[in-house]
Amino acid sequence: MPCPSLLFALRSALRHPAGFPPIRGLLLLTAALSIPLSLSMPGLASGDQWTDVSGQHTINADFLGVWGDKAVFAMPNGQRRTVLLKHLQAESRLRALDLAEQRKAHREEVKNELLEIQAAQRAPSAARIEGPAESAPPYQPLPVGASLQDTLDHNLQQTRAGHLRVTWDTLPKSYQQDIESLVVEFAKKMPPKIWNDQIAMINRLTELLASREDWVFSHPQVLAMVSGMTNDEQQARTNYRSVIGLIQTLTDPQYVSLERLQQGNLDGLIAELDEKAAGYLQPFLPLIEPTLPTSMIAEKVDDTHAVVTIVMPNSPTPAAGGPSQPGGQPYPGAQTYPGSESYAGEEAYSSAEMPVMEEGMDGMPAMPGGMPGGAAPGMGMGGGPRGGLVIKMVQVEGRWVSETMAKSWESDVERFRKRIGEMPGSLDSFVFMLDAMRQWVNLNLSPLEAAETREAFHSGMDQIVADFALVAMQALGRPPRANNANDPYNADYEREMGSGNEMDYQNQSGYEDGSNYEAMMQGEAMEAGQPPLQAVPQP
Structure with missing residues (x-):
């Protein structure tokens, strides 16, 4: 039987949730290479007796494995000896075959675990953020007949809870209808390719950032920026995932496809979006509070x-x-x-x-x-x-x-309606900007998407992070x-x-x-x- 302590150590190395894939890989490799040596220890196959089919000849040897139709043994003097399986006594032959199967199973297990680690290193996380780290308090609608002061207090309360839906709900009904009609008209006039291309670009970026979270946060410059802003890396990661999750929610075709927008019913759409987005806003509420x-x-x-x-x-x-x-x-x-x-x-x-x-x-x-x-x-x-x-x-x-707002509402609506009527001809500047963004994305994201190691990913990140850090410092230094x-x-x-x-x-x-x-x-x-x-x- 295999050594229990070795298997325990191996499984611990494989399943321990510490975030150091290279160390885990090294432990696995060491454990895999140690299996042949460990089999010579007492209690496994060291000095076992093997008897031939006649029952007249017995040797003390360590079983090394099966090669074709032969069993391979290590003799006490260090020499190797092969014996045809059919020449072994039934008990010895069955024992050799069992040990060979156990050895093969262990090799497959180690191989699969190594493949899993390699796959995990290539995509440390899921490409889509499944949900926020914490849920938001339930949305409370404005009570019927609320006074102006009650309305103001209610707006502040719901905003502090992360429910931006309150801005929509406090608009007059005719204003909501005007906005809904503009959205429907916009969705009908917008060329699907232009709209879908920008959604696809955003999704491509967010899925890369989500799936390579560990590699992003292990980049030296990112670590330096995070440590300069906070000592809590876990909170920084929560904020990182929340931003990605919020963007993925707001660009989910389920909500913002042209087909969905053409259906109108912004009340229902905004309610659904708010329910999902409010949770992602929770980590940022302490940062937003001083501005309220x-x-x-x-x-x-x-x-x-x-x-x-x-x-x-x-x-x-x-x-x-x-x-x-x-x-x-x-x-x-x-x-x-x-x-x-x-x-x-x-x-x-x-x-x-x-x-x-x-x-x-x-x-x-x-x-x-x-x-x-x-x-x-x-x-x-x-x-x-x-x-x-x-x-x-x-x-x-x-x-x-x-x-x-009340004085300019009608003129604003008409101005916007006129601009929509000029589409798609009025979108030339936007198409130009979209093409420039697509070129940047292809140039910078393709190497990151193709990177199969942490080092290759970091190499692709270097210039992007340097440019981002420069822009951030300029903004903060203003x-x-x-x-x-x-x-x-x-x-x-x-x-x-x-x-x-x-x-x-x-x-x-x-x-x-x-x-x-x-x-x-x-x-x-x-x-x-x-x-x-x-x-x-x-x-």
């Missing part, structure tokens, strides 16, 4: 108009109530912030006119109601009390949206935007984007008390000793 408001304070002006103060982390927070108007006085019906008189002269209530997002590098315009970076979805931005952000909200079909007490929320951003302050309620109908909102604001400002605010003409 700590609270949003709503103050209704009348039944269909309101102002909202967005309080960001580390910003001075009003003790109670809502935003104040110029001169430090509260708006009619709004509660007063303690100490608000110290902010006389600040333009506390303003809403920046959001720029219309024109076509980008891909030749396609942004979706209607697009916001610049940092703006809450569906909200226009402006400077508020103590440097905060203040937005003007209006109710549309029972939903609250920014007044800027001087941050100035942040000071007078402009803690980077109001200069809006001026760079070409947007100004908007105080135009003069064309709106009067409110419940019969007064015009713009006139009321200017009257209050004059009483506070400030010049009246001038309305900015709308384009």
